[in-house]
Amino acid sequence: MKKSYLGIDIGSISTKAVVVDEKFDILAKEYIMTDGDPVGAVKSLLSMLKKQFDQKNYEIVSVGTTGSARKLIGVMTDASVVKNEITAHAIGTTFLYPDARTIFEIGGQDSKIILINNGIVVDYAMNTLCAAGTGAFLSSQAHRLRVGVKDFGKIALQSKNPTRIAARCTVFAESDLVHKAQMGHKKEDIIAGLCNSVVSNYLNNVGKGKIIAPPIVFQGGVSKNEGVVKAFEEATGYPVIVDPNSHLIGALGVAILAKKSRNEKPFTFDIADIEFTTGGIDCGKCPNNCEIICIYKDHELIDAWGNKCENGAIKKARTRPA
Numbered sequence: 001m002k003k004s005y006l007g008i009d010i011g012s013i014s015t016k017a018v019v020v021d022e023k024f025d026i027l028a029k030e031y032i033m034t035d036g037d038p039v040g041a042v043k044s045l046l047s048m049l050k051k052q053f054d055q056k057n058y059e060i061v062s063v064g065t066t067g068s069a070r071k072l073i074g075v076m077t078d079a080s081v082v083k084n085e086i087t088a089h090a091i092g093t094t095f096l097y098p099d100a101r102t103i104f105e106i107g108g109q110d111s112k113i114i115l116i117n118n119g120i121v122v123d124y125a126m127n128t129l130c131a132a133g134t135g136a137f138l139s140s141q142a143h144r145l146r147v148g149v150k151d152f153g154k155i156a157l158q159s160k161n162p163t164r165i166a167a168r169c170t171v172f173a174e175s176d177l178v179h180k181a182q183m184g185h186k187k188e189d190i191i192a193g194l195c196n197s198v199v200s201n202y203l204n205n206v207g208k209g210k211i212i213a214p215p216i217v218f219q220g221g222v223s224k225n226e227g228v229v230k231a232f233e234e235a236t237g238y239p240v241i242v243d244p245n246s247h248l249i250g251a252l253g254v255a256i257l258a259k260k261s262r263n264e265k266p267f268t269f270d271i272a273d274i275e276f277t278t279g280g281i282d283c284g285k286c287p288n289n290c291e292i293i294c295i296y297k298d299h300e301l302i303d304a305w306g307n308k309c310e311n312g313a314i315k316k317a318r319t320r321p322a
Contacts (some may be wrong), residue, residue, distance in 0.1 A: 002058045003022055004019050004027055004053075004059065004060050004237055005019065005060065005064070006077075006255060007019075007063075007253070007255025007256070007257075008063070008066070008073055008077065009067045009250035009254065010034065010041065010066075010070065011034060011067045011108060011265060012034060013107060014034055015041040015067075016029075016250065016257050017046075018252050019049060020255045022259065024255070028247070029052075029248055030166055032044060032048070035106075038069035042077070044272075046269050047272045048310060049269070053269075061266070062261065062265060063078065063265070063267055064256075064257050064258030064261075065081070065084070065254060066088035066253070066254040075303040076271065077271065079258070080171045080264070081261045083253075087121075088250040088257070089103055089105055089112075089249055090103065090121045091113065092254075092256065093249055093253070094119050094247070099215055099234050100216075100217045100241075101167045101214060101216070102116070102213055102215075104216060104223075104232065106134060106219075106221065106223070108134060108135040108221070109135075110123065112127070113207050113210055115211070130308055135222045137198070138152060143195055144178075145177075150224075150313040152191060152227065153227040153228065154226060155191050156226065156297050158188040158192075159191065159192035160189075163186075163190045163193035167226070195225065195230070196235075199232050200235070200316070202238075208277075211301075214238040216236065216238055216239070218242050219247070219250075223242045274298060275297070275299070277295070278296070280293055280294070286309060290306055291306055
C-alpha cells in the first residue's frame with residue numbers, strides 16, 4: 001500500500017480537505033460549508049472523501065488540521081499535526097510558488113496577509129473584527145442585489161465606471177450601497193465598487209504599514225471573484241496569482257506538514273460513523289472562572305481544554321451526562 005496524508009482546514013464558514021501522496025499530488029479533495037457544526041461538517045467531508053479516495057492502493061498514515069476549529073478536529077481525527085492558519089497557508093503557498101513574497105487570504109469571516117522572504121514568514125496580520133472585507137459581506141450584498149455569488153465577479157468586470165462605496169465597515173458599506181442604487185447607479189458599477197471597497201478595506205486595515213512585494217498569491221473563497229482580483233491588481237500595480245485550488249491551500253499546507261512530522265498514526269474513514277459531541281463546564285474553583293471545553297467520543301471524554309491553571313484540569317475520563 002502506498003502512503004498518503006490528509007489535511008483538513010476548518011473555518012467558521014467553510015471546511016476544506018485534501019489527501020496527497022508522498023509527492024504532494026492531490027488524490028482527493030472536498031469543500032463544504034461548516035454551517036456552525038464543525039464536527040458534523042468534518043464527518044460529512046470524510047464521507048465524501050471516502051468515495052473519491054483509492055483505498056485499494058493508498059492508505060492515510062497521518063492527518064494534519066488547521067483553521068479556527070483545528071484543535072477540536074485534531075482530537076477527533078487523532079491528528080499528528082495541529083497548526084495555525086498562517087503556518088499552513090505559508091507552507092502550502094511556498095510549495096506551489098517557491099518565489100512567493102506576499103499572500104492575500106480572504107475567507108468567509110476573516111482575512112489575513114502573510115509576508116515571505118526566502119520561503120520564511122517574516123510578518124503577518126489578521127483581521128477578525130470587521131466583516132466589510134470578507135466573503136460573508138460579499139455574499140450578503142449579492143443577495144441584496146439579487147445576483148448569484150458566482151456571477152458577482154463577472155458582472156463587476158463589465159463596469160466601466162465603478163461606483164464609490166464606503167469601505168470603512170459593513171454598516172457604512174451597506175447603507176452607501178442602498179443610497180447609490182436609489183440614485184440610479186448601474187448594478188455592474190455598484191458591484192465593481194463593492195469589489196474595490198473590499199480591496200480598499202483590506203489594504204488599509206490588514207495590509208496597513210506592510211511592504212507588499214510580488215509575486216502576490218491570492219487565496220480563500222474570495223479569490224474566486226474576478227472583480228476583487230482585478231481590484232487588487234489595480235491597487236497594487238502587480239499581477240495577482242490565483243491557483244485553481246486557491247481555496248484549498250491551507251489544507252494542502254497542513255497535509256504537507258503531516259507528512260514532514262514523520263508521526264504516522266493509522267487513520268480510518270470509519271470515524272465518520274462515530275458519535276462525537278462537545279460540552280462546556282464552568283470551573284468556578286478560582287477567580288479565573290474558566291470555561292472548560294470537553295469533547296466526547298461515544299459519550300466518553302477523550303480531551304478537554306480551556307483551563308488556565310491546574311484547578312480546571314480534567315484528568316480522568318468521564319462519561320458525558322445524559
